[in-house]
Amino acid sequence: MFADAHNDTLTTAFLKGENLFKNSCQFDFERAKSIGLKLQYMAIWQDTRQTGIDFLKNAFYFLDRIKEYKINNVALSKRIEDGMINILLSIEDISFINDTYDIEVLKQKGVKSATLSWNHENKLCGGAYSDKGLTSIGQEVLKKLIEENFIIDLAHASKKTFFDVVKHLNKPFIVSHSNCFSLCPHLRNLTDEQIKIVRDFNGIIGINFYSPFVKDKGKANLNDVLRHIAYIAELIGTQYISFGSDFDGADKFPEGLRDVEDLPNIKVELGKLGFSEKEIENICYLNLVRFTEKFLK
Template identity: 30%
Template sequence: MKQFTVIDAHCDTASELLDKNECLFSNTGHLSIEKMKGYQSYVQFYAAWVSKREKNPLLRAVEIIDRLKCELEKNKEYMEEIRTAEELNSVLARGKRGAVLAIEDARALCGSLSALRMFHRLGVRAITLAWNDNNDVTDGAASERGAGLTAFGKDVVREMNRLHMMVDVSHITPRGFWDVLEHTNAPVLASHSNAAAVCGHRRNLNDEQICALVQSGGMVCVNIYPDFLTDGKTADVTDVLRHTDHILSLGGENSLGLGSDFDGVDRLPQGFFGAEDYVKLFNEMSRCGYSDALIDKITHKNMVNFMERIEK
């Protein structure tokens, strides 16, 4: 049986490890080092999620990142932190596991570009500009106002470009999305978003947005949360393929990736219990006629190329 390589652009496991006082190697969540063992190599983007309830969002993000770094130090024989495309390629070439640090909701910056630069020095390489709520960078997907980038938000995008960080547009408003594309000079990441044409949830991207990401060298990483997959109450692996098929039909062969949302959702598709079950999706892709070369692009190669483009 083929052993797949995985790069997953979004999970909330780091926050859960802190809140539940659990371990990276083995835990009760969707994702652990143990659950990655069935793959040739596995690289995970770990997001420090900061909610609007936090009185000190910067401190919250630092605490999550600190806990993850402590866990990485304890498990350094199994998993390495990744900061560059060169380090990513090294991890994959050696068949190892890797961690990319991210932040979900730029409210963690507390309105400070200095905080952004310090997070970069800590190893953070991607930031989701908002969650569902509004912040001082942009409005989120649940916003009634629906505003786009603020003046500070535009500064954040420009500074992230300068630092070669990945600007993540999942969760932000359509207006915010288009503002980012107008002000960025680098390709953009949608770390865990699906196709609105397949499932009309407010968190999903419409065809115009997907095409814009494809044409600009960005990434659309498919989320496996059932609410974002189908209008029904349950979903299965075939629903994930409805989204990948649609994105591919829009020219997304070189822009399609994975963004599970593990440990950030209360349900997974039927037959999925965690990262160990990604193989079921890949086998279904193969059964439905996806070539090995295309599956490799979706599972990891497109993200490798994207990170290389970001650094250029």
């Protein structure tokens, strides 16, 4: 079985005029079911740098569309169902909200997780390509997200934002699609210090398959992805690792990790590297499930 902490298929497919059951994207429910994927975090991403757009209204549109499908939204059901594809909906860059009450509305509509930023600076905080931290408005929004039992996702946070946010947290958090800075020095990746903080909070790191986050020079391959998994396992243990594929949110992926049907390739290669069956099951599925269930009570 498999679980994935991040893809962008929801917005990508609908904006292309396609559906989620079967499409030309990197992920659909039919292919996910064929490989035994049981839990998928699905993001609603919008470029909040644009003007004249009602981003909240757009988010409601995507949230209404997802209800057309026979899947289990774990935020609404409060459980992960056997025999179904379970989804967890996230807002990637929640800075478009006008009032903290909007967070309550998003929760009612089935959203369970959020990042405060994308890559750029906004009214809440600095994104990955910024050196800014959490603003006073950002603190208010973060406080409300915590009160509403949202999963805080720091995948796109600047270093300063990361360290500012964890000062306010008293529960686990996720970095849904980032890798190791020590192996690939990209601003979207995590330093060893940050990785250890994830461990200290009993959080989760979703390994990103996007090639520039995997390898800084040359073409990345499946073994390069495995290096990030092995590095984190050596540094803090296997229990904090999941996948954060970034399918349909990027354009360069390693050979052997082109779409959701390739997830079993990782499972096979982890076995060759000497990971135990239990460790492989945890990385591929159970770690993210256990983490998610903490927020469904």
